[in-house]
Amino acid sequence: MTVTVGFLYPGYSAEDDYPTLEGLIGDGVRLPLVHTEMREDAHRVDALLDIGGDDVLAEGAAALRDHAVDAVVWACTSGSFVFGWDGATRQVERLAEAAGVPASSTSFAFVRALRELGLRRVAVAATYPADVAGRFAGFLARDGVEVVSLASRGIVTAAEVGTLTRADVLDFVAGHDHPAAEAVLVPDTALHTAMLLDDLTERLGKPVLTANQVSVWEGLRLVGRTASRGLGVLSGRRTE
Template identity: 70%
Template sequence: MTVAGFLYPGHSAEDDYPELSGRLGSDIDLRVVHTLMREDAHRVDALLDVGGADVLAEGARELRELGADSVVWACTSGSFVFGWDGAREQVAGVREVAGTPASSTSFAFVNAARHLGLRRVAVAASYPDDVTSRFAEFLGEGGVEVVAIASRDIITAAEVGHLTGSEVLEFVSRNDDASAEGILVPDTALHTAGILDDLEDRVGKPVLTANQVSVWEGLRLAGVEGPYEGLGSLFRVDAPAGTVVLDD
């Protein structure tokens, strides 16, 4: 049994994980530990607190006790807001406490884009503009060019979690760009597990979403290889097209 562990802030779309788990088979266990969210806000100061070392260390210790083979900090904005170097330090802290390979959703997006050979992408984010811009900057640091960017300007994760599948499909397809090789949809508070193939069918290109890439990253770090069906192009491509950026 492979156990992939996920540090998940608060409660919004954590039910994506059992839904994804159901498509991966009985030999894989996705363990979610909820971390402290003192304030639910897509605001830089609040996000820096959400991703604080003390908060993540507490959850990492719990996942270590649960026997996790890998740990992912499953929060996009709570990782990229620290910048590239700060996010690396954040992951290093989780790795040290958990005693396992570790990563975060932000690095998972870069690794997943490289895996699929995506060099130019569009971003369709639930965040306010200033937070979305930080995500685009982070992707640029990882060698992924953002050719189009859209923000839905939602402040709280709780509100994001209430968006319906049809609303997500419409928002993502409306903000595609002809020059983009794929579309990235950050925010682990967004429910997307049930519409991954629908998203790609709608836009005709790979779509990467936050909980999807988090699970893929956790399995990759634990040494689990696909392919798996029903989880988008990311899980169907079983050979990486590029080198991952964070694997130590």
């Protein structure tokens, strides 16, 4: 049976990860994507609060109706955790109401993926400015996740993040591992990682979770589907 998980994606940067992952997963999975309005491309708190606003997401949910989705994911880590735990919870509740199907966001996808893997100590390799990266660490701490190392590359725009090369990504993530970390998290959906999942895990010798990877896994989790391939360490994993 084919399942369809829709994604709301702000602006244009690494959206091509989603058709790439759709092709890698196969197995009757469709991953349509709608670009939501980004009035300002900036990893800055005020801009991120605007990017993740209820009006923006409701408009995106309406555009997804033509795809007859079974679930929807707000594919923006910073545009969800910046609201804090309670605010991000309300955000996905309102998105579910607007879409008429189960909903989640990339921030909660990271939390649930860590629970599924039984991991509690992580390093974070964030492309964001330091203050935004710190908010992600705070969001994880709300679920009892210990961030033993937090790195910030300081990139302001998603557009610039999307231009980072394969070598850039591999070196950045590997360079910000920590011996005490059970996994490394890479929390920006603007970063191309779909074709790097196995390479990242092999290079670091531990699980690496990236934003677009966990977003797709979370969407499939919402509809009770497991991806047997294409999602790195999350392939074959499903939280009930």
